[in-house]
Amino acid sequence: MNSCQQAERLIDYLLKQLTDEEKKEYETHLKSCQLCRHELQVEQAIESELSVELQPGFIENRIRVRLQVRQARDMRSLWMYVFRMVVYGVTAALVGIITIPFLLKLPIISFTDLGKYANEAAELLGQIAPVNTFLIIFEICYVAVFLASMYSLAQIRR
Amino acid sequence: MEAISDDFENLIQWAKNGDERAMTRLITIHKGLVFTIILRMTNDYDASQDLTQETFIKVFMNIKKVKNTDHLKPWICTIARNVVRDYFRKAKRNQTISFEDVKDLHGHSEIEITRKRIIIQDALAKLAERDRMLLTLAYYQGLSLKEVAEVMKMNEANVKVCIHRARKRLRKHLEGYEHELLSAS
Incomplete structure (x- = not known):
């Protein structure tokens, strides 16, 4: 390696970082220093x-x-992405509409009517156990969320 | 067919509007710079071809972000650097390259291989990623120190210090080869 004290200026000289005066000075030095000349x-x-x-x-x-x-x-x-967001949004809204009144124990008239019809239908079909409307709607929502997630994952993978 | 000018402002504007001729012109102007950076970083000719294409795809997908044409070249270099980093990360490769990789490069006739090139590429391959990038950018004729600083996300004074250090490390790896470097074509 170059042990000359001016060796540090070589890269500045090559990268054109020296001022005109410094450049002239270094070029004069080069003439007299064989080590720097070789390094250059x-x-x-x-x-x-x-x-x-x-x-x-x-x-x-x-x-x-x-x-x-x-x-x-x-x-x-x-x-x-837009489709997924719409599916998730609608599903979340449905789940919210159903769960929030249920959790707050609010009367759900439409659901009661639905339950009444569902029970009548079940009786007609000869089933013994009464149909739980909330359970049916929850199950439909869970299946919808599950299918939407699976479909989204399949699309992402593709 | 109407000739397309090399005015960067117009070229970028046209490229933003999806003009294919402007895109082609921008690729032609910058492909040498991008390929040089990537090949010096990876030492893999085939991967460099692919990563150069990937760089330009990213450039054109984000070209709307370019506001000032002065920053175009450093911006493209930064994208190339990130593409190389992703490549190293995905391939789970060490960011220093082995001598085997350097030899792989020599199998390609598209790049003229001289004894000097082999010696320098080998020494460069032994450096860390940042040093290799710094020296590639610093020695590249078309980039100013300010642009190098922009790519490396450093200030100019820091870049100068780091170039000094990287050069010293490169020089250390070249010890004993001086005679060959000076005599080789």
Whole structure:
């Protein structure tokens, strides 16, 4: 390695970071210092290699085709995202509409009517056990959430 | 067909509007820079081809974010750097490259292989990712120190210090090869 005290200035010289005055001073030093001259030659050899721009060949068309495919895929993902959000939103709203009055023990007239009809239907069908309306609606909601999640996962994986 | 100008402001504006000729022109102007960075970082010719394409896909998918044309080159370099990092992360590769990778590069006739190139690439491969990136950018003729600082997310003074250190580390790996470097074509 170069043990000259001016060695530190070499990289600044190569990166053109010296002022005109410093540059002149360093060039004068180079004339008298063999160590720095040798180091400069090695650095120039490194620089001449590392400054070479390597070329990948003709890739323009391939990039454009890949870009179109990616954009189409992203657009599909966007629609899938919107669809998922709508499914989740509607399901959450349904679950909320059902569970909140139930938890707060509020009267649910429409559900009672539904239960009445369901029980009549069950009696007609000859079933002994009465039908629990809430249970049916909960089960429908859970099945809907489960199916929506499965469908979303399948779309994401695809 | 109407010729397309090299005015960056117009090219970017047209590319934002999806003009394919502007995109092609931007790729042609910058592909050498991107490929050089990626190849020096990975030393894998096939992966570099693929990662260069990936870089440009990311560039065009985010081109609407470009406000100032002065930042285009450092922005593209930053994307290339992130693409390389993702590649290392996904491939669970160590960010330093083995000598085997350097030899893989030599199987490609598209890149002229000289003894000097082998020696320097091998020394570069022994450096850490940040040093390799710094030296690649610093020695690349088309980038200013300010642009290098922007890519490396450092201030200019820090970049200078880090280049000094990286150069010293590279030089250490080249000890004993000086004669070959000076005599090799």
